[in-house]
Amino acid sequence: MILYFSGSGNSLAVARQISNKTGEQVIPLCKAAGKDLTDEKRIGLVFPTYWLDVPIAVRELVPQLHLSAAAYVYVVITCGAQTNNAVWTVRRLLRKQGVKVAYCHKIRVPDSSALAFGRDPNQQAWKFERYRSRLEQIIQDVATEQRGLHFSGFDPFGWLLSRPSVAAKTQKVTRPNVNAERCVGCGTCAKICPQDNIVMARNDVLPASATPSAPATAQIGDRCTACLACVHFCPHLAVEINGKAVKKEFRYHHPDIKLxxxxxx
Ligand SMILES: Cc1cc2nc3c(=O)[nH]c(=O)nc-3n(C[C@H](O)[C@H](O)[C@H](O)COP(=O)(O)O)c2cc1C
Structure with missing residues (x-):
């Protein structure tokens, strides 16, 4: 079984490609949390690096997994450049549950957060050249249950950056917000949010007479992990980042993944 977390589809595409070879079922991490998976002999975890570490959602969901200590557990982490503390964190979270990671590897893909810094993730398509051979290697390794941890150890700077007090300030840069004037209430973002953190609500500042016909507007709750799925997939460009509109051409998703x-x- 492969459990994934994904905002722009990079990690989902990797999970699916592994599954094509191994035949493992691919399931969103949020749907596996709390379930008894102790009968599973193989568990793959595929997720991205966010802010030099695991996404907040992954940090919260992994401790809710019930896995067997005897299972072959492998981790594949997608990243724009480096995984920094992501491997260290996920190993630590699983170790607390008595589960050992047998294999982990990283795979570089276009950086889905680039648009928050005024850059176009689509300009990083060159990363797919190396990606293909790395993915083939990973697939071969996990299909034959190889062991080996390919990572560079603990990164103190990354750890410092992920402290809640520091993260609250720095991570604002990638925080999405809804522009109520552009939102048509289609609900796309609510359907794809991997945190189930977006609701469609009517704007109560509208006059009461307008309410029945006024469309609902997306509202992002306080459990946002900044995966940016809502930004990349909103058909109306209504989701901005840190109060700034995003350029249409800067929106990105993995080429094999559709809405x-x-x-x-
Ligand atoms: C909020 C955010 C922060 C990110 N931080 C990092 C990072 O620290 N290092 C890195 O190499 N890539 C970083 N990335 C890029 C992602 O790791 C990469 O694009 C990943 O494949 C996205 O996977 P997904 O589409 O499955 O969410 C970040 C992306 C986002 C959205």
Missing amino acids: ADMVLR
């Missing part, structure tokens, strides 16, 4: 693949509910 329908991202729908979780």
Whole structure:
């Protein structure tokens, strides 16, 4: 079984490609949390690096997994450049549950957060050249249950940056917000949010007379992990980052992944 977390589809595409070879079922991490998976002999975890570490959602969901200590557990982490503390963190979280990671590797892909820094993730398509051979190697390794941890150890700077007090300030840069004037209430973002953290609500500042016909507007709750799925997939460019509109051409998703693949509910 492969459990994934994904905002722009990079990690989902990797999970699916592994599954094509191994035949493992691919399931969103949020749907596996709390379930008894102790009968599973193989567990793959595929997720991205966010802010030099695991996404907040992954940090919260992994401790809710019930896995067997005897299972072959492998981790594949997608990243724009480096995984920094992501491997260290996930190993630590699993170790607390008595589960050992047998194999982990990283794979570089376009950086889905680049648009928050005024850059176009689509300009990083060159990363797919190396990606293909790395993915083939990973697939071969996990299909034959190889062991080996390919990572560079603990990164003190990354650890410092992920302290809640520091993260609250720095990570604002990648925080999405809805522009109520552009939002038409289609609900796409609510269907794909891997945190189930977006609701469609009517704007109560509208006059009461307008309410029945006024469209609902997306509202992002306080459990956002900044995966940016809502930004990349909003058909109306209504989701901005840190109060700034994003350029249409800067929106990105993995070329093998479509909107329908991202729908979780
Ligand atoms: C909020 C955010 C922060 C990110 N931080 C990092 C990072 O620290 N290092 C890195 O190499 N890539 C970083 N990335 C890029 C992602 O790791 C990469 O694009 C990943 O494949 C996205 O996977 P997904 O589409 O499955 O979410 C970040 C992306 C986002 C959205």
